[in-house]
Structure formats: structure tokens, C-alpha cells
Amino acid sequence: MPAPQPPASPDVPAPETPDDPAPAAGTTARAKGRPRSAAADRAILDATREALAELGWGGLTMGHVAIRAKVAKTTLYRRWPSKNELVVDAVASLFDDLVMPDLGSLRADIEAVVAQFADLLARPETQAALLALFAEGTRDPHLRRRIREAIVDPQKRLVRQGRAAAQARGELAADTDPWTAGEEIDIIFDTIAGTVEHRVLVSGEPITADWTRRFTNLLLGPFPSLLSG
Helix, strand or coil: CCCCCCCCCCCCCCCCCCCCCCCCCCCCHHHCCCCCCHHHHHHHHHHHHHHHHHHHHHHCCHHHHHHHHCCCHHHHHHHCCCHHHHHHHHHHHHHCCCCCCCCCCHHHHHHHHHHHHHHHHCCHHHHHHHHHHHHHHCCCHHHHHHHHHHHHHHHHHHHHHHHHHHHHCCCCCCCCCHHHHHHHHHHHHHHHHHHHHHHHHHCCCCCCHHHHHHHHHHHCCCCHHHCCC
């Protein structure tokens, strides 16, 4: 009879079981075995944000997340090899529901997406997760890069979509230089995201309809014909 194995610590993945085999060399876990469960992924990401808000970055472990999500640590480690990867994905998933609407004018589109973003940042779990992640990112260049790749850059799609819709309506001129367009998209995104994040997360001030209107006026200042749109 085999000797009993000592319990694994929260941060060390438990040994694989016959029902949960480790992937063979040169393959990925997702390519074989049971299909990945979207419900389990959601439970894990939700549990990660909850644990991060309660325990902070230093107190959070993979073991804590597995317990909260009611999954085996082997399941957790197959999906995310490290705490960094898990927390970044947990925060990134918060932004999945942000959309750039096409409401008929650039002004209306900007005001709508600012309102969405402000509502998301007003949630306590969002504030706790972002502040913890950004603080840790200042000390870890690899984590900072992952934040940019998984959270910041994907959200620039909203600016691209809004810009394209405005160009299709004739509100903005068509792009003539892809490099310049890319630079402008970066600046617009940084301006909107940075201003809203600073007001909510740093200043602790609300994003009201009047504030959003005045902010949009400033953004559209170079385009007088759009100010009354």
C-alpha cells in the first residue's frame, strides 16, 4: 500500500491524479483530456478578484483561489501557470463587456463609452483589483508588460471602432497614414482612460453626466462642427 502523501502548500500545485493527467511533452493541456469549462473559468476569475480584494496581492495564493472557486489546484495550474497570469486575466475579464456603441454621433458615442467605463471603475472589486495589479506592476517589468498586452492594448479597440464609425458618418476625415493613425489612437485612449481612471481611482470623484459632457467638449474642441452633435 503506497505511503500517504503530505498535503501540498497553497502555492504549490498538487500532484496530478489519474483523472487529471499532466500533458505530454510538446503538447498543451487544452489539446487533450476533458474540454475546458467556461463556467469553471468564470468561477476562477471571480474568485481571484474576490480574494485579491480581501487579501491583497501579497496574501493571495493559488490555493486560496482554488478553494473559493471550488476547483482542484491542478485545474487552476493547467489554465494559469502563475499568479501573475491569473490575476491579469481576472482583471482583463472585467473589461469584456465594454462596447463602443454607434449612436449616430461621435459625441454620443464618447459619452456612452465614458459612462460605461466609469460605472465599471465604480465597482469596489474593480477598484481593488486594478489598484493592486498596477501597484505590483510598478515593481515587476514582466507583469507590467502583461498588463499592457492583456488589459490596455485590447481596449484600444473601442477607440478604433468609434473612430471608424465617425469616419463612415463623415464626421472625421479618413486616415491617410497608418502610423499616424495608430499614434493618434494611442493618445486618444490614454487621454480618456487616464482621465477617467484618475478621477475615479485617485481623486475619488464621481463621473456625472455634466462632467462627461464637459470632458467631451474638451476632446472635440479641435472639431467645432462636432460640439453641437
